[in-house]
Amino acid sequence: MADKSDLAEVIKNIQADVTTIVKGEIELAKAELVPQAKAAGVGAGLFGAAAYVALSGAALLFSGLAFWLSVGFQAWFHLDLLPALAWGFAVMAVLFFVAAGVLALIGKSRLTFSPPEATVANAEASVAAVKSAVAKGKADVDALSLTGRRPEPELEAASPWSRPGSSS
Incomplete structure (x- = not known):
């Protein structure tokens, strides 16, 4: 009966050790990844804020420039008002897309992660x-006798013809 409780205790110890190891690995991963996640969050927030402010300012600026170009297209190419406005706003839209592409490339370069x-x-x-530890445990189990008990050191060293406690 004592052998079964010893085996149960060994299994409980193994389970406790594995649980401790796994919890330690999770805590280490958290400690290593949380600062990176915070930095990525701040970078993404700043990227979003920069995009909003840039687009708002650019919308005002480009609207004014689009009207100014429209007046120029009317004078330079002798266009009516509606086609001149269309060309002026089309040119400004292309400039908008170029600015958005540059901002996106800058934001992408900021979002890098390491393992x-x-x-x-x-x-x-x-x-x-x-x-x-498993290999050592297996070797220890292989060293056990058929009954599951560890051989007693004094009996191993004694001669098979002598009895413990008797004098030879």
Whole structure:
């Protein structure tokens, strides 16, 4: 009966150790990834704010420039008012798209991530430690007798013809 409780205790210890290792790995991953997530959030927020402000200002500026170009198209190409307005606003729309593309490229370059190297290295070390512990445990189990009890050191060293406690 004592052997079954010993085995149950070993299994409980293994479960507790694995739980501790997994919790430690999760905490390490959190500690490594949270600052990156915060930086990405701030970068994305700033990117969004910059885009909104730039588009609002650009809308006002480009509207004024579109009207100014429309007056120019009327004078330079002798267009009526409606075609001149269409060309003026089309030119400004193209400039809008170019500015949006530049802002998007700048924002994309700011959103770079690196893998959690310390977490991966620690996880690999933990796996190696668990593998070596399993190999040691297997070797210990292989060393057990058929009854599941560890051989007693004094009986192993004694001669098979002598009894413990008797003098030879």
